[in-house]
Every structure is written in structure tokens, then in C-alpha cells.
Amino acid sequence: MIRVPVLILTMCLLAYVHAAARTIQISPRQAKAIQGAINHAHAGDTLVIEKGIYNESDILVNKKLTIIGNNYPIIDGGGKKQLIVVVHDSVYISGLQLQNTGRSSMTDMAAIRLQNVSGVVVHNNRLLNNTYGIYLQNSHYCTISNNKVSASTKDELNSGNGIHAWKSTHLMIQNNNISGHRDGIYFEFVTESRIIKNVSTKNIRYGLHFMFSHRDVYADNLFVDNGSGVAVMYSKFVEMYNNTFRHNWGDAAYAILLKEITDSKIKQNLFIKNTVGIYMEGSSRIDVMQNEFKENGWGIRVQASCDNNVFEHNNFLSNSFDVATNGTMMLNTFNENYWDKYDGYDLDKNKIGDVPYYPVSMYAVVTERIPNAMILYRSFLTDIMTQVEKLMPSVIPDNLRDDRPVMKSWKLR
Amino acid sequence: MNTIVKYITLDLIKNKIIIIYTLLLGVISFSVLSIDSNSSKGLLSLLNITLLFVPIISILFATIYFFNSSEFIELLLSQPVKRKTVLLAEYSGLSTALCAAYAVGIGIPTIILTPSPAALVLLVSGLLLTLSFTALALLVFVLFKDKTKGIGASIIISLFLSLLFDGLLLIFIYSFGEYPIEKPILGIIALNPIDLARILMLLQLDVAVLMGYSGALFKKFLGSMAGSAYAIICMMLWVIVPLFLSVKIFRKKDL
Amino acid sequence: MIKLTEVTKSFGKFKALDNISLTLGKGQAISLLGPNGSGKTTLIKSILGLVIPEAGTITVNGLQVNNNWAYRSHIGYMPQIGRYPDNMTIVQVLNMIKELRSDKHVYDEELIDSLGLRKIQDKTMRSLSGGTRQKVSACLAFLFSPDVFILDEPTAGLDPLSSEILQSKIAQERNKGKLILITSHVLSDLEDITSHILYLQDGKMMFHKTVEDLQNITGELKLSKIVASLMQEADVHKSFQHEHDS
Numbered sequence: 001m002i003r004v005p006v007l008i009l010t011m012c013l014l015a016y017v018h019a020a021a022r023t024i025q026i027s028p029r030q031a032k033a034i035q036g037a038i039n040h041a042h043a044g045d046t047l048v049i050e051k052g053i054y055n056e057s058d059i060l061v062n063k064k065l066t067i068i069g070n071n072y073p074i075i076d077g078g079g080k081k082q083l084i085v086v087v088h089d090s091v092y093i094s095g096l097q098l099q100n101t102g103r104s105s106m107t108d109m110a111a112i113r114l115q116n117v118s119g120v121v122v123h124n125n126r127l128l129n130n131t132y133g134i135y136l137q138n139s140h141y142c143t144i145s146n147n148k149v150s151a152s153t154k155d156e157l158n159s160g161n162g163i164h165a166w167k168s169t170h171l172m173i174q175n176n177n178i179s180g181h182r183d184g185i186y187f188e189f190v191t192e193s194r195i196i197k198n199v200s201t202k203n204i205r206y207g208l209h210f211m212f213s214h215r216d217v218y219a220d221n222l223f224v225d226n227g228s229g230v231a232v233m234y235s236k237f238v239e240m241y242n243n244t245f246r247h248n249w250g251d252a253a254y255a256i257l258l259k260e261i262t263d264s265k266i267k268q269n270l271f272i273k274n275t276v277g278i279y280m281e282g283s284s285r286i287d288v289m290q291n292e293f294k295e296n297g298w299g300i301r302v303q304a305s306c307d308n309n310v311f312e313h314n315n316f317l318s319n320s321f322d323v324a325t326n327g328t329m330m331l332n333t334f335n336e337n338y339w340d341k342y343d344g345y346d347l348d349k350n351k352i353g354d355v356p357y358y359p360v361s362m363y364a365v366v367t368e369r370i371p372n373a374m375i376l377y378r379s380f381l382t383d384i385m386t387q388v389e390k391l392m393p394s395v396i397p398d399n400l401r402d403d404r405p406v407m408k409s410w411k412l413r
Numbered sequence: 414m415n416t417i418v419k420y421i422t423l424d425l426i427k428n429k430i431i432i433i434y435t436l437l438l439g440v441i442s443f444s445v446l447s448i449d450s451n452s453s454k455g456l457l458s459l460l461n462i463t464l465l466f467v468p469i470i471s472i473l474f475a476t477i478y479f480f481n482s483s484e485f486i487e488l489l490l491s492q493p494v495k496r497k498t499v500l501l502a503e504y505s506g507l508s509t510a511l512c513a514a515y516a517v518g519i520g521i522p523t524i525i526l527t528p529s530p531a532a533l534v535l536l537v538s539g540l541l542l543t544l545s546f547t548a549l550a551l552l553v554f555v556l557f558k559d560k561t562k563g564i565g566a567s568i569i570i571s572l573f574l575s576l577l578f579d580g581l582l583l584i585f586i587y588s589f590g591e592y593p594i595e596k597p598i599l600g601i602i603a604l605n606p607i608d609l610a611r612i613l614m615l616l617q618l619d620v621a622v623l624m625g626y627s628g629a630l631f632k633k634f635l636g637s638m639a640g641s642a643y644a645i646i647c648m649m650l651w652v653i654v655p656l657f658l659s660v661k662i663f664r665k666k667d668l
Numbered sequence: 669m670i671k672l673t674e675v676t677k678s679f680g681k682f683k684a685l686d687n688i689s690l691t692l693g694k695g696q697a698i699s700l701l702g703p704n705g706s707g708k709t710t711l712i713k714s715i716l717g718l719v720i721p722e723a724g725t726i727t728v729n730g731l732q733v734n735n736n737w738a739y740r741s742h743i744g745y746m747p748q749i750g751r752y753p754d755n756m757t758i759v760q761v762l763n764m765i766k767e768l769r770s771d772k773h774v775y776d777e778e779l780i781d782s783l784g785l786r787k788i789q790d791k792t793m794r795s796l797s798g799g800t801r802q803k804v805s806a807c808l809a810f811l812f813s814p815d816v817f818i819l820d821e822p823t824a825g826l827d828p829l830s831s832e833i834l835q836s837k838i839a840q841e842r843n844k845g846k847l848i849l850i851t852s853h854v855l856s857d858l859e860d861i862t863s864h865i866l867y868l869q870d871g872k873m874m875f876h877k878t879v880e881d882l883q884n885i886t887g888e889l890k891l892s893k894i895v896a897s898l899m900q901e902a903d904v905h906k907s908f909q910h911e912h913d914s
Contacts, residue, residue: 417768420753421753424753424754424755424760428754428755482751484750484751485751487718488745488747488808491743491745492768493737493739493740493769494740668719
């Protein structure tokens with residue numbers, strides 16, 4: 001019985017708020033126009049920022065406001081300070097062009113900083129040449145979508161990340177395009193979040209970088225040409241679906257670097273032209289399934305510290321080395337993968353090769369132990385070594401093998 | 414000199430072995446390049462074929478040819494021409510024919526089917542290999558009086574450089590794995606034209622990064638212009654030094 | 669024309685030429701004789717600059733042989749074995765040598781016709797018999813009408829008719845005042861040509877005399893007889909020397 005009055009009361013309140021909500025136009029004519037407008041606004045107001053250049057920084061948003069740019073007004077920090085700091089829940093920011101934050105080694109200068117808030121939406125903005133693009137700090141249930149975040153960072157020391165999240169939960173990072181930062185997307189202690197359909201390219205370190213971030217889902221993202229690819233560390237229950245890792249190509253580049261990751265799934269991803277497809281260290285219970293590894297230097301490098309991982313139904317095509325490992329004991333399972341280097345036969349026509357495939361070549365073992373031996377790559381000697389090893393296996397780990405290699409590649413896409 | 418070169422080349426392009434060699438290379442490159450959709454992979458296969466066949470065929474054919482020509486060389490030397498001229502003319506004629514065989518067999522099909530800087534580098538390294546192994550054959554010819562011994566020496570040289578050298582290098586790397594030996598390795602590599610050709614070519618392809626992954630110095634140095642220049646200059650030395658020594662020894666040789 | 673002064677050449681311990689001094693003059697036709705391994709070929713090759721003596725000097729027409737090559741324009745050389753690049757034709761070989769000798773533009777092509785090479789000039793060297801190749805060598809030696817001929821076994825392997833043609837050609841050149849140095853095992857072939865005999869044994873010059881002198885000494889007329897008698901004498905001399913040495 002008590003529910004009806006509560007409902008009526010709520011509706012009245014909403015009607016009041018709605019009636020009171022105003023729309024305030026801001027133009028660049030006066031100094032500190034935006035901060036001034038915010039200071040005078042009431043919770044629930046909408047600020048429309050007109051086109052123009054606003055040389056304002058450290059704009060503090062401490063009320064529930066909707067801030068909308070009309071035709072991408074430019075807020076320019078002049079290379080000194082931060083631009084917008086949001087300290088109130090449910091703020092909506094859209095349509096702005098935010099550029100030139102300061103650079104500092106003391107504080108992380110961000111174009112938009114979300115601090116201890118929830119329900120904030122940052123949508124459809126352009127963030128150019130900032131140290132950090134969007135910085136989430138102890139924030140929850142926030143959505144960062146359709147933003148273009150780009151910079152032209154040269155070195156790791158004086159640079160920041162495109163989208164940076166720390167100690168947050170339930171974030172939705174979607175449809176953003178991030179390039180030229182240190183890390184494209186950076187998560188530390190971020191849980192139960194989703195990173196969907198983002199494009200992260202040409203970041204000088206990692207396209208995606210996360211640590212201590214459990215139960216997150218990464219799907220349909222594109223990671224191209226990042227200095228070192230994607231690094232995933234110290235996390236559990238991570239799911240990565242349908243991402244494309246392309247041309248993360250360089251001296252220390254990986255498509256994915258897995259370090260102490262457990263109980264995770266890596267499925268239906270495409271790894272093409274990366275120095276290393278997946279590099280694994282201290283990782284356990286990861287299902288690597290239905291991925292395609294194509295034209296990589298190494299398809300997979302599994303360190304001896306990994307166990308109970310399952311590699312199943314993947315395609316390995318034109319990789320220089322399919323699998324490399326530094327150990328001899330393999331506690332991981334390879335099953336029913338397609339290996340283009342497999343030259344066995346299928347007499348019983350069950351589409352599964354009758355003899356096992358050993359995906360680690362002898363030369364791969366040698367270079368793993370003495371990396372300088374790479375100078376002999378593709379020499380006559382190493383070809384002979386590999387052939388001899390095939391006939392008389394002695395160096396390669398005996399139990400690293402696929403007992404059921406399939407004869408035809410899987411149709412994965 | 415040009416006269417002798419001209420006639421020797423004319424003679425050699427009608428040589429059955431040269432023709433078969435050309436055709437063989439041509440068939441291999443067409444089949445490799447048309448089967449492999451991935452041009453980088455095709456070029457790698459052709460690189461392997463080049464590294465395997467060009468040195469041994471060049472040095473063996475050239476050694477046999479030089480020894481078979483010794484009477485003709487004597488006849489030429491009874492004419493008023495310098496020894497150096499005759500020797501270099503013999504070398505030029507033969508290396509022209511062998512280079513032409515390589516260019517027609519592998520170079521041109523590759524450049525037509527997969528035009529790229531890498532294809533050009535493949536051609537250049539194949540030609541430099543031909544030139545240096547023909548020069549080594551010339552050195553064998555002036556050092557040995559006996560044809561059989563000369564052929565034996567040529568086989569040993571080509572086996573040493575294509576296989577044994579890399580084995581010794583691997584043992585060296587293995588034994589001194591704990592030390593910073595990248596620079597010595599770069600120096601040692603210069604002692605083998607086959608390795609130089611291989612690295613020069615690999616650096617043109619994406620797989621070069623594999624080298625960088627393990628030894629940053631390899632990629633950094635060899636991947637630079639200076640590195641390519643280093644490889645090419647070392648390979649040219651592998652042509653010039655044997656030629657220079659041959660001329661020097663031949664000047665004092667009793668025929 | 670050709671002057672050797674104290675020429676010595678050894679291969680290892682073996683002395684192929686031992687302190688040889690001699691002068692060969694214009695208009696002479698010298699038969700270079702001696703048993704196998706006596707140093708005949710070494711002597712010829714030394715004159716041609718193919719073998720480099722460790723001591724002594726050789727001059728041809730006053731030009732030092734050592735480290736020089738221009739003097740060879742005065743020499744026509746016919747080697748014992750003529751081997752040519754397989755796929756060259758006769759005419760190519762001839763043209764090649766002609767182009768090589770840009771100093772001369774007048775060619776003596778008499779032998780090409782008389783030995784019948786003109787008709788087969790487009791055949792490759794590989795397809796030729798040893799005798800025909802020998803004819804090509806002969807043509808090359810005579811092509812530039814040099815002052816000096818060095819002929820190493822010129823008639824070996826030739827058919828009697830060709831041998832006759834070549835001999836008359838040699839005689840004809842000698843009569844022009846050319847110097848001819850010739851080695852042959854077929855002494856009858858040298859009968860009409862030879863004016864001097866130079867006899868080598870164990871790298872030493874045993875004698876160098878005119879045929880008339882030798883006829884007077886030995887009392888024989890035929891060259892083969894003269895040589896046989898001289899060789900006997902040389903053997904006796906040698907054994908005597910051996911006894912003397914021991």
C-alpha cells in the first residue's frame with residue numbers, strides 16, 4: 001500500500017526537476033566562460049557550448065550536468081593543465097574537441113578526468129594531442145564511447161595513455177578510436193568491464209594494457225601496428241573474443257603478451273603478421289580456441305611456467321615458427337589444430353592426420369636457448385637440422401605435440 | 414680484353430650446361446612463384462635455392478671450365494697480351510655467362526612476377542654470389558696445377574661455406590652464449606659470402622624482425638642502410654680479393 | 669733474334685733448364701731435339717714467357733722477355749696440343765685472334781685455303797678431329813707473318829698431304845729469312861727444313877751446330893742417322909761423366 005504514494009512522490013519530483021532544468025548557451029566571448037556557466041548552473045541543466053576556441057583549463061564539473069558541444073567547440077589547455085575534471089555522478093559530456101593538456105611528471109594530465117564518480121558518459125568527443133585522453137579513477141558504471149583519441153607521442157617517458165582506468169568497475173568502453181598514445185587502453189584494478197569494438201593503433205607501447213583486472217570482456221577490437229601489441233597481466237577470468245591483432249611487428253612486439261593470466265578464454269581472434277602471436281608466461285587454464293595465426297614470426301611462444309592451457313581448433317598458417325618453448329616439459333594440450341607445415345597422411349579418411357604433429361622445430365628450440373643463433377635463420381644448416389630432427393627427434397619436447405592434427409584448415413570466419 | 418670476353422661469352426651461351434642451368438632456374442622460379450600466392454614466401458624459397466645451388470654450381474662449373482681452357486689460355490698468352498688481361502678476360506667471360514643464366518633464370522621471372530625491392534635484392538645477391546664463387550674458382554685454378562685436385566678444392570670450399578662454416582658459427586655462438594658476442598658475430602658473418610647474401614635478402618623481407626627479436630644489434634645494424642652497405646661491400650670484397658690474389662699469383666705462375 | 673743468357677729453370681729439385689746460353693739468328697731453322705723430359709718444352713715456354721726462369725735473361729729481337737708482352741707480336745706459336753673453346757667455330761677463333769692483334773691488318777691466309785679450312789670454317793671446335801684442330805693452330809701461327817716461328821711438334825697428327833703443305837710453308841718462310849724453332853719426333857719431316865740442330869739433355873745444352881758441321885763430324889748425311897749417332901755419343905759421354913763423378 002505504501003508503494004503508490006512513493007511512486008507519486010517520485011513522479012512529482014521528476015516533473016519538478018524537469019521543469020526546472022534549463023539549457024544554457026556558452027560562447028567564447030568572455031574569459032572562463034565554461035567554468036562560469038558551470039558555477040551558475042543547477043544540477044540537471046544542459047550546457048551547450050557554441051563553436052569557438054576556449055582557452056580554459058581545470059574545468060571542474062561538480063554537478064550533474066549535460067555538457068554538449070555544438071559542432072565541436074575547441075577547449076585548449078595550451079599545454080599547461082588538465083581540461084575537464086568530473087567529480088559528480090551522471091555527468092554527460094559530448095561533442096567537444098579537447099586538446100593540448102599539459103605534461104607533467106607529478107600529475108597525470110588528462111583531457112577528461114573522472115574522479116570517484118558513477119554513471120558518467122563521455123560520448124563522441126575528439127581528444128587531440130593530450131597526455132592522457134580520458135582518465136577514470138575509482139569510477140563505476142561509466143560509458144566511454146565513440147571518442148576519437150589521438151596524440152603523436154614519441155617516447156614512453158613523457159607520455160600517457162589514451163583511455164586510462166584505475167580501480168574502477170563496470171565500465172563500458174565502446175567504439176573508440178585511439179592512436180598515438182603510450183598505451184591505447186590501460187586498465188589497472190578494473191573489473192567486470194567490457195571493451196568492445198574499439199580500434200587501437202600506432203600506440204608506442206601497448207594497444208591494450210591491463211593488470212589486476214578480472215572478469216573483463218574484450219571483443220571485436222582491432223589492434224594494429226602498436227609498438228608492442230597487447231599486454232595482459234596478473235588477471236583472472238578474462239575473455240577475449242573476435243579481436244584482430246594485426247602487424248604488431250617489431251623487435252619486442254607481441255599480438256598478446258600473457259603474464260600470469262588464469263582461467264581465461266581467447267577465442268576466434270585473428271593474429272596476422274605479428275612478431276609473436278601469443279606470448280605466455282606463468283599462465284594457466286586458458287582456452288585458446290578457434291583462432292587463426294597467420295604469417296607471424298612465432299605463432300605461440302609458451303614459456304615453461306605455463307600449464308593446463310588448451311590449444312584447440314586453431315589454424316596455423318605461414319608462420320615462421322608455429323610454436324616455441326624454452327622448456328622441455330609441456331603441460332599444455334594441443335589438439336585438433338590445423339598446421340600448414342604438417343606433412344603427415346590420413347589413410348582412414350577421418351580428416352585427422354594419422355601421425356602426430358610436432359609444432360616446435362629443432363631450430364626454434366635452439367634459438368630459444370641461444371637467441372644469437374637467429375643470425376643463422378634460413379641457412380642451409382638449420383634446414384638440415386630441422387629435417388634431421390624430424391627423423392630422429394631428440395631435442396624437441398616429446399610431449400609437445402598435436403596427436404590429432406586436422407588435414408584441412410578450420411573455417412573460422 | 415673486350416675481344417676475348419666477347420668470344421668467350423659467345424662460346425659459353427651455347428654451352429649445354431649453362432643452358433640447362435638457366436632452364437632449371439627458370440622452371441624453379443616460375444613454379445615457386447606461381448604456386449605460392451604469398452610473394453614473400455616465394456622469394457624466401459628462391460633465396461634458399463639461390464643459396465644452395467648458385468655457389469656450388471658456379472664454383473664447380475668455373476673450375477672445370479678454367480682447367481679445360483688452360484691450353485687455350487696458353488695460346489692466348491702466346492699473343493702479345495698481358496697475363497692479367499687474359500686471366501681477367503677469362504673470368505669476365507665466364508662470370509658474364511653465369512650471371513646471365515642467373516638473371517634470366519631467377520632474376521627476370523622474379524622481377525616480372527613480384528616486382529619489389531626484395532626481388533631486386535635477390536637478383537643482386539644472386540649475381541654477387543655468382544661473381545664471388547667464380548672468382549674463388551679462378552683462385553683455385555691459379556693455385557693448383559692439377560685439375561682433379563682443383564675440383565676437389567672447389568668442392569671443399571663450397572661445402573665449407575654453405576654448411577660447415579655455419580656449423581662452426583653455431584658452435585661458437587653456443588660456447589660463448591653468455592658473452593656479448595653480437596659484434597664478433599657480425600664480423601665473422603663477413604667471412605662467408607653465402608651468409609652475407611642470406612642476411613642481405615632476409616633484411617628486405619618482414620622476417621628480418623625475427624633477428625631483431627633475439628639480438629637487437631643485428632636488426633639495428635643490419636637493418637640500417639649502413640648494414641646493407643656493409644653486407645654488399647663485404648660481398649664485393651669476396652669478388653675483388655680472390656681476383657686480386659689470382660692475378661698476383663698468375664703473374665708468377667709457370668704454365 | 670733470340671738470345672738466351674745463362675737461363676736456369678727448375679721445378680722443385682728437377683732442373684728443366686740448366687744454365688743455357690745460346691743465340692738463334694735470322695734465316696735459321698733450328699730443330700730442337702732431345703729425349704722426353706730434356707727441357708725442350710720448357711725452353712719454348714720460357715721464350716714465350718709462359719714459364720718464368722729463375723735465373724738468366726732471354727731477349728727476342730732485343731726485347732727482354734721478362735715482364736714484357738709486346739715482344740710476342742714477333743712470334744708465331746703453334747702448340748703441341750691445340751684445345752679451343754668447344755662452341756667456337758673455326759672462323760670465330762680466327763677472327764678472335766685477328767681482333768686481338770689490332771697492330772696487324774695484313775693476314776697471311778694461305779694455309780687456311782691450302783689446308784682446306786675455309787670450307788669447314790663454320791664447324792665448331794668440339795666437332796673437329798685432333799688433326800683438324802692442329803691445322804687451325806698452324807693457321808694461327810702463320811696468320812700475322814711474324815719474324816719468329818715456334819712450332820711444337822707441328823706435323824704430329826697431320827695427314828701426309830697436310831704435313832707436306834705445312835713443311836713447304838715452313839721452308840718458304842725460312843727462305844724469307846725468318847727464324848724458325850721447331851721440335852719434332854718425326855725427323856724425316858725436318859730433313860729439308862733444318863739448318864741447325866740444338867740438342868738438349870737433362871736440361872743441359874749438349875750442342876748447337878749447323879747441319880753441315882754435324883754431317884762432317886759424324887760422316888752421316890741423313891738427319892736421322894746423324895741424330896742417332898749423336899745420341900749414342902751423348903750417352904757414352906754421359907756414362908763417362910757418371911763414372912767420373914763417382
